[in-house]
Amino acid sequence: MQQINIHDLKNFTPKLILEYLADTKGSAFEIHIPPDQVDPDDNNFSIFWMFHTAAYAGQRLHNISETFSYYVPCPGTKENFIFRITINDKPKLAHCLAFIISGYFDNDTEMLRFNEEAAKFFIDSFEGKVDAATWGLLTIANDYLAK
Numbered sequence: 001m002q003q004i005n006i007h008d009l010k011n012f013t014p015k016l017i018l019e020y021l022a023d024t025k026g027s028a029f030e031i032h033i034p035p036d037q038v039d040p041d042d043n044n045f046s047i048f049w050m051f052h053t054a055a056y057a058g059q060r061l062h063n064i065s066e067t068f069s070y071y072v073p074c075p076g077t078k079e080n081f082i083f084r085i086t087i088n089d090k091p092k093l094a095h096c097l098a099f100i101i102s103g104y105f106d107n108d109t110e111m112l113r114f115n116e117e118a119a120k121f122f123i124d125s126f127e128g129k130v131d132a133a134t135w136g137l138l139t140i141a142n143d144y145l146a147k
Contacts, residue, residue, distance in 0.1 A: 001084070005032040009097065010105040017101075018094035027066075027087050031097070032080040033057055033104070035073065047075045048144035054081040055125075055137035056118035057100045061085050062133040064092045072136040075144065081137070 002024045009017055033054055038046040058081070062068040065085035073079035087093050103114025122141065125132040132138055 001028040001030050002026060003030045003032065004097070005034065005080070006097065006101050006104060007032075007034050010101055012098070012101070014094050014098035017097050018091055021090040021094055029085050029087065029093070031061060031083040031085065033083075033100075034080050035078060038076060043076070044144045044147040048141050050081075051075070051137045051141035051144065052122050053103065053115070053118050055132070055134040055141060056114075056121045057081075057103070058083050058134040058137060059121060059130075059132060060096050060100060064089065064096050068133060070134060070136070072140065075140055 009020065012020065036046065036050050038050075058068075058070050061083045062085075065087050067084075067086040069084045071080075071082035071084075073081060085093075099110065099114060102108070102110035103118070105111075121130060121132070122138065124130040125135075125138050126142065
């Protein structure tokens with residue numbers, strides 16, 4: 001299983017990500033998303049934000065994968081969010097990773113689009129409009145939003 005930390009690819013374009021993936025063997029990947037810094041002045045919102053954006057990133061990975069599982073870290077720890085996927089289309093994975101990375105590291109319209117879509121996914125999941133594959137993350141996000 002090939003391990004990918006999105007932080008390591010933060011300066012990659014979709015084309016460079018695809019070239020990176022082309023050099024990998026197999027179709028099984030473990031995608032790591034490092035936690036953000038927790039704002040000591042707003043701990044609960046920081047944790048909500050981390051978990052809701054990770055839930056959306058995981059959903060995007062789920063949507064392009066043949067198999068999907070994920071690891072839920074304890075809130076407030078330095079553990080990565082981990083998504084294990086099997087894919088059959090590396091170009092789709094490259095574009096998916098590029099979009100996720102833009103949501104975490106870019107300060108442009110793609111980051112805004114990622115965050116808008118993550119918010120819509122969060123709301124739609126709890127309204128039953130979306131069949132979410134990342135309920136463990138969404139539930140924790142909701143718990144911290146309500147605190």
